[in-house]
Amino acid sequence: AQWEPLPCLALAAPPLMYLLSIILATILVIPFTLKTFYPYVWMDILYFRDLLRILVRFVSRRRRRPLFFVLDRFLEQRSAHPDKPFIVFENEAYSYSYTDKRSDKTANALQAQSGYQAGDTVALFMGNEPAFMFTWLALAKLGSPVALLNHNIRSKSLLHFHVKLLCYDCAVCPLLELKEAVEDVLPSLLDQGVTVLLMTKHCDTPGIESFSDKVDEASDSPLPRFLRSHVTFKSPAVYIYTSGTTGLPKAAVVNQNRLLTALAILSSNGVTSSDVIYVNLPLYHTAGFLIGFIGAIETGSTIILKRKFSASQFWDDCRKNSVTVIQYIGEVMRYLCSTPKRENDKGHKVRLAIGNGVRAEIWREFVSRFGNIQIKEFYASTEGNVGFVNYAGRIGAVGRVNFLHRKLFPYTLIQYDTERDEPVRDANGLCVESLTGETGLLVSKITDIAPFVGYAQNEEQTERKRLRNVLKKGDLYFNSGDLMKIDKDNFIYFQDRVGDTFRWKGENVATTEVSDILTISDCLKEANVYGVQVPGHEGRIGMAAVTVMEGAQFDGSKIYEHVVSYLPSYARPRFIRIQNAVEVTGTFKQMKVKLVEESFDPGRIQDPLYILDDKERSYIPLTAQVYSGILSGNIKL
Structure with a gap:
């Protein structure tokens, strides 16, 4: 008998194949459609996953009893890998166990110090060195909030903050003159009942006590937990001074809850215990302290600690110590790109750079020159309550808006x-x-x-x-x-x-954009742009304090052609001031207050001054006669 397929199967086969074809086509088309119309959807999903994971971990820690703080996370890391290097500083390695013991000795020495009780507020006036970290951990064990004093503050700010004890080190750097800064206000500090300790083994200054010798002699027995039993999540952990680019610095309060959230900064960006982190930014500031120090406590990483940033030594340090993660802020990237090119620029193990403030053109130049380093740009402020992470890697952006975060x-x-x-x-x-x-x-x-x-x-x-x-x-x-x-x-x-952006001729001028344009010229190295008031004129007109590249000369005609080519008339700096160096804060933010006050008055300014002259198609010297003409209204701007 001749075999024939069953009618029901013959009828069913085409619809089944058709259905399978539709399913297969859909599976293939969906990724293409998403990539075409929603190119960042997978990155958004991964970000949501990471954000939820961080929130779950944070909530679980908040529920732990007794209360769980950053110190407790450090103690967990100490127990997990006691012999692993935690801090490497000037060819010396300090393990997690040693750091714990040294902080115990420091805490016991502090307890024996007259005029101090556990829980008192203490100020640290110290540079980047292991003793800074040992002392902070010691004070955390004693339940004391810590004011992290900026090296640049002097008498007025030193007296402003009410503390029971001031720890400082005069050996940080001769240029900082910390010893002189403290001695200048020592009588006032003593009148306020402040105990002043110097991180040295001997001190001959009356009213200042040596402290390192006492730490060496102290017991390394662990501190009982009840000494910090008064600490809650709302208790202040540290006071971090804002940079003060637009006025006197202010002490932002970082409480224990916020410090606990800071643990996630490095881990949420893929940093693990196998990473080696290069910390060369000031520990008294948010970047060095919260991201570098506190972030490494969460990940259990090793910190390569540097006294201060050095563009010339940066990559050699990274190679020597097998650094995998670096920090940046402000102008750091540009400083690195400005160093002479070397054949081994890409010869390192750095895989990740995390920070904020990198300009788009510097971002591109940095990656092109130093290799395929992932840059995680973020936005945050010391006292702010919102932040962004550029998890998608869009050059120039500080973050991405999404539903869950908002x-x-x-x-x-x-x-x-x-x-x-x-x-x-x-x-x-x-x-x-x-x-x-x-x-x-x-x-x-x-x-x-x-x-x-x-x-x-x-x-x-x-x-x-x-x-x-x-x-x-x-x-x-x-x-x-x-x-x-x-x-x-x-x-x-x-x-x-706000305050940096100014308005001229009815238009808003963003100083960072003008600064970017000036620094891509042939002869200008740095540019600090700001607005100054001119009698008889509404708003503020643009002025730039600039430095000239080494070996170059300021060419008024070339700079004029450059700004005219790139900037609209209202945004072109009318005045240029040539400086030997642009004044910046400890975290490389440009200072503007004094510059704005001095304005464009040649009688107050010793630096060379120039004014834009459209008739001459150049920047020409700003003389006292020209200045008088502007004030009288004879010269229109």
């Missing part, structure tokens, strides 16, 4: 009047949100999840950072003071600081 930390950009130096408000008194692609002031809602603690003993400055009635009556937001922009792809970009 739900947890409600924020928005609002229109800002740079001339009035205040947010734009509608007829109802509410702020006006910025449109996509429009520059606006970043504000973040103050909530239990995203609190704003404020500044120590400075309620006036704390209140200035609070913004009320933003999107609805009665709401409360944190005023970041930063102007940002969100593009159509939901990437967010830093534009400028």
Whole structure:
């Protein structure tokens, strides 16, 4: 008999194959569709996963009893790998176990110190050295909040903060003159009842006690936990001074809860216990302390500690110590790119650079010259309650806007009047949100999840950072003071600081953009751009304090052609001031206050001054006669 297929199977086969074909086509088309129309969806999903993992870990730690703090995480790491190097400093390695024991000795020596009790606030006026870390851990074991004093602050700020004890080291660097700074205000400190300890074995100055000798002689027995039983998540952990680029520095309060969240900074960016982290930024500042020091405690990594940043020694240090993770902030990347090129520029093990403030063109140049290093740019501030991470790697962006992050930390950009130096408000008194692609002031809602603690003993400055009635009556937001922009792809970009952006000829001028243009010229190395007032004129006109490249000369005609080619008329710096060096903070942020005050007055400024002259198509010397003509109105700007 001849075999024939069953009718039911013959009819069923085509629909089944058709269905399978549709399923297969769909599986193949979905990734293509997502990549074409939603190119960042997988990165967003991975970010959501990491964010949720961090939140789960944070919540579980918050629920632990007794209360779990950063110190407890360090003790876990000490137990897990006691002999592993925690700090490497000037060819000396200090293990997790040694660090723990040395901090115990320091804490026991402090307990024996008259005038100090566990829980008292202590100020550290020290540079980047292991003793800084040993002392901080010791004070954490004693439940004492710590004020991390910036090397650059002097008498007024040293006296401003109320502490029971001041630890400092005069051997940090001769240029810092810390010993002289303390001795200048020593009588006032003693009158306030402050005990002053010098990290040395001998001290001949009356009123200052040596301390290193006492630490050497102290017991290394562990400190009982009850000494810090008074500490809660709301207790201050450290006071970190803001950089003070626009005025006197303020002490931002970082409580124990915020310090606990800081543990996740490095681990959330893929740093593990096998990584070696190069810390050359100041430990008194957020970057060095929270990201470098505290972040490494979470990951159990090894820290290569450097006294201060050195562009010429940077890569040799990385090679010598097999560094895998580096930090950057402000101008660090540009300083590295400005060093002479070497054949072994790509001969290192660095795989990750984490920080903020890198410009787009420097980002490209850095990767091109030093190899395929992953750059994790982020946005945050010491006292702020919102942050972003550029997890997608978009060059120039500080982060990416997404639903979950915005739900947890409600924020928005609002229109800002740079001339009035205040947010734009509608007829109802509410702020006006910025449109996509429009520059606006970043504000973040103050909530239990995203609190704003404020500044120590400075309620006036704390209140200035609070913004009320933003999107609805009665709401409360944190005023970041930063102007940002969100593009159509939901990437967010830093534009400028409020106060740095100025208004001229009815147009807003972003100082960072003008600075970027000036520094890509043939002869200018650095440029600090700011606005100065001119009698008889509305707003502020552009001025730049610049340095000239080594071996080059300032060419007014070439600079004129350069700025005319790149900048609209209202954004072109009208005045240029030639300096030997651009003054910066300890974290390489440009100082502007003094420059703005001195303005363009040749009678007050010894540096060479130039003024843009459209008739001459050049920057020409700014003489006293020209200055008088501007003030009298005979010369129009």
